[in-house]
Amino acid sequence: EAGVVQSPRYKIIEKKQPVAFWCNPISGHNTLYWYRQNLGQGPELLIRYENEEAVDDSQLPKDRFSAERLKGVDSTLKIQPAELGDSAVYLCASSLVGVMNTEAFFGQGTRLTVV
């Protein structure tokens, strides 16, 4: 079974340009997360979806970041315009959340460099 698939793996853009990341979660997983991981730090949650609904986007910088999960399957995270401080690894994860926590599976991430 395929794991969480993210693309692209790497992206280099100039500041003020837009960028988009794509994530395909594990089949059947109802919950999808986008995390940002700065160098030498742990992942920090940006947004969490349960099916197609964003149930927690309190950490998403809404002035420049947007996300969608149409049909409750794959998801896209967009930054427009990008700033130098957005350079980080963007991780997508998915899980099957019900009564109890279950394992969150992570993709390999997209390394974004803003120059």
Added chain:
Amino acid sequence: GENVEQHPSTLSVQEGDSAVIKCTYSDSASNYFPWYKQELGKGPQLIIDIRSNVGEKKDQRIAVTLNKTAKHFSLHITETQPEDSAVYFCAAPWGYGGSQGNLIFGKGTKLSVKP
């Protein structure tokens, strides 16, 4: 909200020795505590987790202990091998009564196992 602190930030051991990484959390409602291993260029991968109804869980050379009263949990790796070298993250959930919801990660411990 949940606050997770992890120590040490770096740990160097000789092959065959044991390694211990400790985390504390703040939300007494949390009842699920996973540990992730992240190798260079990859996403975090779950290696072991524990729920609050048990105090210890073991899987071959890896064990996790939980002290709910003191609100801390630890990862123990015995008979370390060079392939154990990686960054390890602890996490605890926040939101939804502490059992589901968003994982809050520690800042990570870079473990180096010297042959």
